[in-house]
Each structure stands twice: as structure tokens, then as C-alpha cells.
Amino acid sequence: MVARPLVTVALVLALAAGGWFLYGSLWPDEPARVRAAVHALATTVTDAGQAQQGAAQFAALADLRNQLADDVTVEAAQRALLVEGRDQVLALAARFASAPTRPALSFVDVTVSLGADGATAAVSATAEFSETTAEGQQAFDAQQVELVWVKPGGTWVLRSARTINVLR
Amino acid sequence: MLASVWLGRHPARTLVRVAVLIVGSAIVFGVVLRPIRASGVSMEPTYAPGALLFCNTLAYRTSEPAQGDIIAIRLAGPNVVLVKRIVGLPGDHVRIVNGVVEINGIPFDEPHVTKRLPWNYDEVAVGGDEYFVIGDNRSMRMDLHDFGRVHRERILGRIAW
Numbered sequence: 001m002v003a004r005p006l007v008t009v010a011l012v013l014a015l016a017a018g019g020w021f022l023y024g025s026l027w028p029d030e031p032a033r034v035r036a037a038v039h040a041l042a043t044t045v046t047d048a049g050q051a052q053q054g055a056a057q058f059a060a061l062a063d064l065r066n067q068l069a070d071d072v073t074v075e076a077a078q079r080a081l082l083v084e085g086r087d088q089v090l091a092l093a094a095r096f097a098s099a100p101t102r103p104a105l106s107f108v109d110v111t112v113s114l115g116a117d118g119a120t121a122a123v124s125a126t127a128e129f130s131e132t133t134a135e136g137q138q139a140f141d142a143q144q145v146e147l148v149w150v151k152p153g154g155t156w157v158l159r160s161a162r163t164i165n166v167l168r
Numbered sequence: 169m170l171a172s173v174w175l176g177r178h179p180a181r182t183l184v185r186v187a188v189l190i191v192g193s194a195i196v197f198g199v200v201l202r203p204i205r206a207s208g209v210s211m212e213p214t215y216a217p218g219a220l221l222f223c224n225t226l227a228y229r230t231s232e233p234a235q236g237d238i239i240a241i242r243l244a245g246p247n248v249v250l251v252k253r254i255v256g257l258p259g260d261h262v263r264i265v266n267g268v269v270e271i272n273g274i275p276f277d278e279p280h281v282t283k284r285l286p287w288n289y290d291e292v293a294v295g296g297d298e299y300f301v302i303g304d305n306r307s308m309r310m311d312l313h314d315f316g317r318v319h320r321e322r323i324l325g326r327i328a329w
Contacts, residue, residue, distance in 0.1 A: 010183075126244040128248060138217075141208075144243040166318065168316050
């Protein structure tokens with residue numbers, strides 16, 4: 001009998017949390033859409049890396065084309081890397097994906113700052129790269145990145161990606 | 169019947185205990201002692217890849233980071249961190265000569281480093297709010313090993329164990 005109010009409170013809290021989650025899933029706000037685009041990009045790159053070659057990798061890279069702006073740039077200062085333009089970035093992605101180590105990409109700690117115009121978003125995240133070495137071991141690398149996303153035609157696409165040197 | 173098996177003779181007390189345990193664990197392991205899974209070889213042999221570490225985020229509330237401390241360094245957030253050892257303090261001059269770290273021109277004693285390649289790194293001055301950090305694994309190529317100066321505000325805490 002004593003436990004009934006507690007159970008009721010727990011049930012109400014669980015329902016509220018479920019309702020909030022459902023609302024966020026069905027009607028995501030703009031930062032949530034950007035976050036989804038960031039994770040979708042990582043999934044596409046990982047799919048290309050896991051497919052290695054053939055039709056599956058071709059399909060993943062074709063999908064990636066739709067996730068990049070025409071004038072996209074990728075910059076990694078510590079590796080003296082600057083790639084400009086969608087075709088060049090796709091070529092870089094194809095090289096990355098074709099590595100025999102089956103590379104994968106994911107983004108963690110994603111923070112979205114929406115521009116005042118609502119069509120630009122600055123994203124801070126940690127990019128985690130993993131691959132399987134020839135010895136069958138998992139190798140990891142992590143880099144802080146700053147991404148800029150734009151929404152030219154109603155869909156969020158990547159405009160620029162830049163790594164941040166945490167140690168200098 | 170089932171409820172009495174799960175919740176005991178005093179269901180309210182059991183629920184409160186469970187709630188306290190959940191909240192307490194969330195505070196201890198979510199805020200104070202953050203668990204970290206080591207991935208990578210830069211801290212070998214001190215920490216092997218896959219080792220479970222705990223970062224004390226309150227360690228530097230009352231004291232400053234010290235030489236020899238193993239620290240967690242935040243990247244974009246606290247969920248993926250770098251784990252390194254502090255060798256240089258603010259104001260120090262650090263360089264590496266044939267694999268030996270020198271602080272202000274004096275070789276730094278590093279008993280935890282078991283193998284070292286002949287790394288060479290030009291002297292740098294550590295800024296007033298910076299620390300010079302490096303991993304314990306010096307048997308790997310220098311260009312594959314992340315080390316250097318890190319800003320104080322990036323230090324998440326000290327690795328407790």
C-alpha cells in the first residue's frame with residue numbers, strides 16, 4: 001500500500017520521458033536535424049569503408065555526394081591537408097574507404113550552434129576513427145573537429161570540416 | 169507474490185534504496201570518477217589498450233596538476249579524451265634529445281618508460297597556463313605519437329587508477 005504512490009510517480013515520470021522522447025523523434029527541432037545529418041555522414045563514410053569496394057561502396061559514395069556542399073573544404077592542419085571542392089573530397093573519401101583496414105568514422109560529443117539565419121550551423125565534435133590492423137587488432141584515433149553545415153535547398157549539407165590541434 | 173519477491177517486505181524502503189543507489193552511482197561515476205576505456209597504445213606499458221581507468225574530476229579543484237600526473241584531456245567533450253602524463257609545468261623549457269626528455273636542460277627521470285626510440289624534439293617554452301604532456305610509450309614512431317603543450321582548461325582530471 002505504501003509503495004503505490006511511489007509506483008505511480010515512477011510510472012508518470014516514465015511516461016513523461018517516453019512522451020518527450022517520442023515528441024523529439026517525430027518533430028525534431030533544427031539542431032536535432034543537424035545532429036542527425038552529422039551522424040548520417042559518419043554512417044555513410046563507415047558504410048563505404050566497410051563495403052571496401054564494389055556496388056555497395058559506390059552506392060555509399062553516391063550517397064555521400066548528396067551530403068556535401070559544392071564548395072566543401074576539408075582541412076587537417078597537422079597533416080598539412082587541405083582539400084577543396086566536392087569531387088576532390090569524394091576522391092579523398094574513396095581513398096579512405098578503400099583502405100584494407102576497413103576504416104570507420106563516428107562523431108561523439110556533438111554540439112550544434114545554429115546561425116541567426118537558420119540556414120547555417122557550426123558544429124563542434126570529436127571524430128573517432130577506428131580500423132582493424134593487419135594483426136586483427138582495433139586501432140583508434142580521435143580528433144576534435146569543427147564543422148560548418150548549410151541548408152541551401154532544405155537539406156543540411158557539409159560546407160567545411162577542420163581539425164583542431166589540442167596538443168601543440 | 170512476485171512483487172514481494174522483487175521488492176521484499178518493505179517495498180517503499182526497497183524502492184527508495186534503489187533510487188538512492190541509482191542517483192549515487194550516477195553522481196559518482198557520471199561526475200566525480202568518470203570511467204574511461206583506454207584505446208590506443210600511447211600509454212603502454214602503464215596502461216594496455218582496453219584497460220578501464222577512472223578519472224578524478226575533482227583532483228585539481230584544490231591543487232594544481234603536478235609533474236608525473238597522468239591526466240585526461242578533453243577534446244570536444246568529456247566522452248572521448250586523451251590520456252597523457254605531465255612532464256612539463258608552466259614556465260618550463262622542454263626538449264627531447266635521443267629519446268630523453270629534458271626539463272630546463274636536465275634529463276627527466278622516467279622509470280615508467282621501458283623502451284625508447286631516439287626521438288629528437290626542439291626545445292619549447294611551456295606557457296603560463298599550459299602543461300607539456302606525453303605518453304609513456306616511446307617505442308613507437310614519434311610522428312605517430314601525440315604529445316605537446318595543452319591548455320589548462322582542457323584538463324578534465326587526474327587518472328585515479
